[in-house]
Amino acid sequence: MDLTPDEDQMALQTATNDWCRAHMPLAEARSRPEGLWPQLEMMGWVGMTAPAMDLDHPTEALVFAELGRFLAPVALLSSAVAARWTKFDGKVALALAGTDNIRLFDSHNATHALGLIDANIGSVNIDADCETRRSLDLSTSIAHLQSNPPVETINDPRAGLHLQLLVAAFSVGCADAARDMAADYATLRQQFDRPIGWFQSLKHICSDMAVRAAVARSQLYYAACALQAGESDAAFHVTAAKRLADQAALDNGRANIQVHGGIGMTDEASPHLCLKRAHLLQFLAPAESRVLLADSP
Structure with a gap:
């Protein structure tokens, strides 16, 4: 491969x-x-x-x-x-099922939403009067479906793996963004007449970020190839890619803020945007331990 x-x-x-x-x-x-x-x-x-x-x-x-x-x-x-898996084209909002409602992300101008609902990939209709507001992830909006709308389930298990793979790819990109942001700041910010990246403690943080992002990307590539080839263990590799990508995005997001110091948590700075996106992505098509711990096929 x-x-x-x-x-x-x-x-x-x-x-x-x-x-x-x-x-x-x-x-x-x-x-x-x-x-x-x-x-x-x-x-x-x-x-x-x-x-x-x-x-x-x-x-x-x-x-x-x-x-x-x-x-x-x-x-x-x-x-x-x-x-790929439904008759819908154009914009389809992202659905995330909660205990008593369904959360919709980026639902503006969308008539349907798709996501993991009741352990299956399914789609629902969106009410025309569904009110949106800013979510914790400042780059997206959120809305709620209070009722229990009928769900059109996609029975092909590859659809769930497809969503999980793409979410893992988003998380890998998020980890990369945090790594690059921290490294750039470490070369610009100076203390004691030297860039802070000159100090060993910051070097170690940035190096760890680079390693986490590289490991997650490598597993993402392998999972994508396994899914494309229809390998019997494709589900394991996609789930592993999601787990590693989520962890890399979260850890790199936290480390990025640490490198930036207090300014990293303010609204004027961008590091907190990566961490908030990482928190959202971990809830989308999450990596299940039962898949990772299952016996090999």
Whole structure:
């Protein structure tokens, strides 16, 4: 199994990063422009996973990791899964089932939501009068469905693995963003006439961040290839990728704030945005211990 991206994949990865840097900078995640979603559709990322596009899972993982690096709208995750496994196209909000309601993320202008509901991947209709508000993750909005709407379940287990893989890719991108942000700040901020990155304690923190991100990305690549190849242990590798990616995003988010010091927790700074996104992602298609601890097939 070759885990090295080919030239076409690397070109697509670079193009995604360049576009996001120019049109969707992380620093503007608190207030994304109204016309962002049509631009994402125009670039092809909303429907890139549709069967007609014939795009493989490794390429999807590469692209979504870059989108995750810039805290792209989480509805891209649900829209991508919907494009491959349902009849819906366009924007599909992300659903997260709670104890007595269903939370909807990025539901503006969406008529359906998709997510893990009652242990299955399913979709629900969204009420036209569903009120949205800012969530803890400042880059996305949240709404609630108080009633128990009928759920249209996707019976193919690959749909759940697909969502879990893409969420893991978003988490890997989030871990990368926190790592880069910390390293950049460590070269700019000075104490005792030296950049703080010169001091050994900060070097160790940034090195650990780099290792966590690299390990999570490696497992993501392997899981994507295993899922594409239909390997019998694909579910284990996708779940492992989600677990490692979640942990890398959370730990790197915390370390990033530590490197920034007190300023990292303020609204003016961006480090807290990565940590808040990491907390949200860990609840989406979470890694289940029973899958990781199951006997090999």
